[in-house]
Amino acid sequence: MALRSLDNALAATAQERPKRHPKVAMSMQKQSEQVLGGVNDENVAPLPPPPPAAADAAVDYISSENLKPITDPEIKIRGLIEGLGSKDWLKVCEALNNARRFALYHSTLLLPIIDNVMVVLVKAMKNPRSALCKTSIMASSDIFQAFGDNLLVSTTSDAFDNMLLQLLLKASQDKKFVCEEADRALNTMVVSMTPLPLLHKLRASASHANPRIRAKAATSVSHCLSKMEIEGMKEYGLVSLIQKAADLLNDRLPEAREAARSIVTLMYKALTESEEEKQEAWQSFCQSNLPAIDALAIVKIVPK
Incomplete structure (x- = not known):
């Protein structure tokens, strides 16, 4: 009798237990159909996009020396902004390379829309795709080279300041090839522009x-100070x-401290050239303008 009661209880439990296999099978069917494009069910989580590495590898990084002039630039300048505003990042890369070509070979055509181009540059630098960034x-470097001080005259202050800030940020990040490219762009900026307005x-x-x-x-x-005489330093x-x-000499980063020592050395040479x-x-100059402890640290930098 006890065994029969136990069998009856087990049978009842088996009948009450929910059957999950059909649901799992249906879910797998929906996923399969989604992969094949047959069903677009918003309740099914989309598959993750493919990694961008393969696509990024397809982008050619063309050096400035290998860029060629544009055929019919007066006509093609009209489509530049449209290309820069594309939602396809590969087309944006292509448009950025065209902007570089305009800057180097047809700068007078690019100048009227340079503000809009710089806005796109800043947006692209913020993009997580390394190729686009x-x-x-690279485009900013060519723009510095082509326009120099005209960027400060022909663009809004915000456009230049935002691009400068992004270059400084990218030059300090961990991705080596992006960091090195941003360093080159900053160096081109210093070489191409008058040091005094750039210092400001x-x-x-x-x-x-x-x-x-x-x-x-x-x-x-x-780097700016290395291009200046004492008159320019006094004006600043x-x-x-x-x-x-x-x-900066008390900054926690070695690069900042090294820059501070360079600044001090350049100032010392310029100030004492005729003394x-x-x-x-x-x-006397240091003690008159700095707290005693800072003046002592500065004086120790230059040779006696």
């Missing part, structure tokens, strides 16, 4: 809250320069 950085543009970034941006901006400041402000160098008592004049 690198191509936009770099002022805010040299005090940026992000230490990596601050370090890259400090390096660009030192010697006191501001030495105070900024003192701040007979070089060390005394330098010490």
